[in-house]
Amino acid sequence: MINRIEKIKEYLGDSRDDLLTHKCKTVTVDQLTLPGPDSLDKVFTESDRSVQVLKSLASIYNHGRLGGTGFLSILPVDQGIEHTAGSSFAPNPMYFDPENIIKLAIEGGCNAVATTFGGLALHARKYAHKIPFIVKINHNELLTYPYTYDQIMFGSVREAWNLGAAAVGATIYFGSAEANRQIQEVSEAFEEAHGLGMGTILWCYTRNSAFKTVDRDYHTAADLTGQANHIGVTIKADLIKQKLPETNGGFRDLKFGKTDPAMYDKLATNHPIDLCRYQVISNYMGKIGLINSGGASSGASDFAEAVRTAVINKRAGGTGLISGRKAFQRPFKEGVQLLNIIQDVYLSEDITIA
Incomplete structure (x- = not known):
């Protein structure tokens, strides 16, 4: 039987040596607050988060296969609204029934399930x-x-609390014409959620047609996504969800915002782990956990892509993965297996922080 690390190396293929042995020389590991069994103690016990918020966050951190490690594996299924239900669930129509979404998260050993008001409310009890x-x-x-x-509100924070939620999640499209209003709305929602004893998770996505040029898409640039993260932690998100960075230089190349040359030649390189570390340091040097999204389903390459993303996130100092389509757009058992291989990356002691 192939052991955990050998299976991970098999999925990484030709990139395994580069990803598993890379040493980050930009912002070194000793400067970071790293995930671990004492994550909540290190970060939140001296904060203004109430005892009830700590209990809610602990319920997430201590659940599933990664429970007690400080790492998170979350199943998010909001694509029925975000991408249309037909396009999202056609590959596997069983997930038109939201109970199966919850079942997948449970069988997959996830820390939590993130989905819509309707789907959770229908099966809350x-x-x-x-x-x-x-x-x-x-x-x-x-x-x-x-x-x-x-991004518009689909329900109230109070109703999320009524159905037993441990946390609320929200998206802001940073860089869009609507961003200022969304920041105010989500800030108020997060304040209310904390007041009711729930945690807060922010989907920190950039969106502006000008961010995509003829030859490059800067929506996943480390500098732009890092700044989105930094605004997100400023409005008191307890976790940040962000796409894995694939490039850099958005502010510099598009010639807006304010920059410093050190952003590009000292705080980051072109290596994927260093780019992701820039996202981590933007989260108050890792004090607020970074969970990267798993991305769209590509079919046969999903397992390899999921493992690669998890390795980059973990070695950069991130807190975990929030992966949906790669899991639910395939047969149920395969979805469980995909979630488990992601979790295996975080359970592997052979994969260390770069």
């Missing part, structure tokens, strides 16, 4: 005590034509 709920409180409504990209 059966499952709220079996796995922590994260209610996504706003969405991009995709039925308007022509498309209008905005």
Whole structure:
């Protein structure tokens, strides 16, 4: 039987040596607050988070296969609204039934399940005590034509609390024309969620047509996503969800904002782990956990892509992965296996912080 690290190396393929042996020389590991069994103690016990918020966060950190490690594996399924239900669930129609989303998170050993008001509310009494709920409180409504990209509230924070949520999740489209309003709305929602004893998770996405040029898409640039993260922790997100950085130089190349040459030649390199570390340091040097998204399903390469993302996130100092489509757009058992291989990266003592 192939052991855990050998299976991970097999999925990494030709990039295994580069990803597993890289040493980060930009911001060194001794400057970071790293995930661990005492993560909540190190970060939040001296904060203004209430005892009830700490209990809610602990319920997430201590659940599932990664429980007690300081790392997180979360199943997010909000694509039925964000990408249309038909396009999201056509590959596996069983997930039109939201109970199966919860079942996948449980069988997959996840720390929590993040999905919509309707899906969680419909099954709250059966499952709220079996796995922590994260209610996504706003969405991009995709039925308007022509498309209008905005995040609007789909329910109240109080209702999320009523159905037993451990945390609320929200998205802000940083860089968009609507960003200022969204920042104010989500800030108020997070304040109320903390007041009711729930944790807060922010989907920190950049969105602006000017961020995509003929030859490069800067929506995943380390500097732009890092700044989005930094605004996110400023409005008191307890966790930041962000896409894995694939490039850098958004501010510099698009010639806006304010920059310093050290952002590009001292705080980051082109190595994927160093780019992700820039996201981590933007989260108050790792005090607020970075969970990277798993991305779209690519079919046969999903397992390899998921392992690569998890290795980069962990070695950069991140807190985990929040992966949905790669898991639920395939047969149930394969979805469980994919979630488990992600978790194996964080359980492996052979994979250390770079």
